[in-house]
Amino acid sequence: MDQISISNIPHIVGNFTWHDSMPMGDKINFDKNGVPAHLSQTVQLPECQSDVRARGDVEIIIDYDDGKQERREMRNTLLRKGKVALAKSLTNDVEDPYNFFINRMLFGTSGTSSGTPKFIDETRNGLFGTTLINKTVISSVDESAPTTAIFTSVVTFDEGNGSSLSEMLLQMLNGDAYSMITFPDLGKTSSMQLTFNWRISFL
Numbered sequence: 001m002d003q004i005s006i007s008n009i010p011h012i013v014g015n016f017t018w019h020d021s022m023p024m025g026d027k028i029n030f031d032k033n034g035v036p037a038h039l040s041q042t043v044q045l046p047e048c049q050s051d052v053r054a055r056g057d058v059e060i061i062i063d064y065d066d067g068k069q070e071r072r073e074m075r076n077t078l079l080r081k082g083k084v085a086l087a088k089s090l091t092n093d094v095e096d097p098y099n100f101f102i103n104r105m106l107f108g109t110s111g112t113s114s115g116t117p118k119f120i121d122e123t124r125n126g127l128f129g130t131t132l133i134n135k136t137v138i139s140s141v142d143e144s145a146p147t148t149a150i151f152t153s154v155v156t157f158d159e160g161n162g163s164s165l166s167e168m169l170l171q172m173l174n175g176d177a178y179s180m181i182t183f184p185d186l187g188k189t190s191s192m193q194l195t196f197n198w199r200i201s202f203l
Helices: 080-090
Strands: 002-005 027-030 054-064 069-075 102-108 133-136 138-141 148-155 164-172 177-187 192-202
Touching: 054 080, 054 177, 069 177, 080 164, 080 177, 102 148, 133 148, 164 192, 177 192
Parallel strands: none
Antiparallel strands: 002 027, 054 069, 054 192, 102 133, 102 164, 138 148, 148 192, 164 177
């Protein structure tokens, strides 16, 4: 390697800037490409990650007619059609009027097999069985967590009685399913009202 004195070279050489703290007059070695030898080593930089994931959680609030209340929580499966809707929305590949927003919550009774919740493949686009209850949703953004959307529906004391709910999904205006959940059979009677708060969070 060649040696030169940096006391007689410009303060900036190539793409490298010499720091003022470097003692002038020191000898520096250069490699065959003209890069200072002490800078030609490979440096491993920290990996930058911006992995955004969507997660869905459902809170079920069961209000009984005797005043008691019960809460349950479950995790959903984001379906392929929902992911496609997000990608198309970001690229403005949408129809007029816009139809990718969530507007319905559907409930069914075919989400279990021998009492065990069925596995949901992300390619599904509907409930396992027929729709027993079809409800509109109240949509909002969580003010304390602005990357979280909340969809709320209520199954009243008079709805779905005598049935065992075990599956539900969020449906977009275009009829496609955004996300879905199966859960252990929940026997619905006239003594209970069910409030479903479905939260979709982008983490």
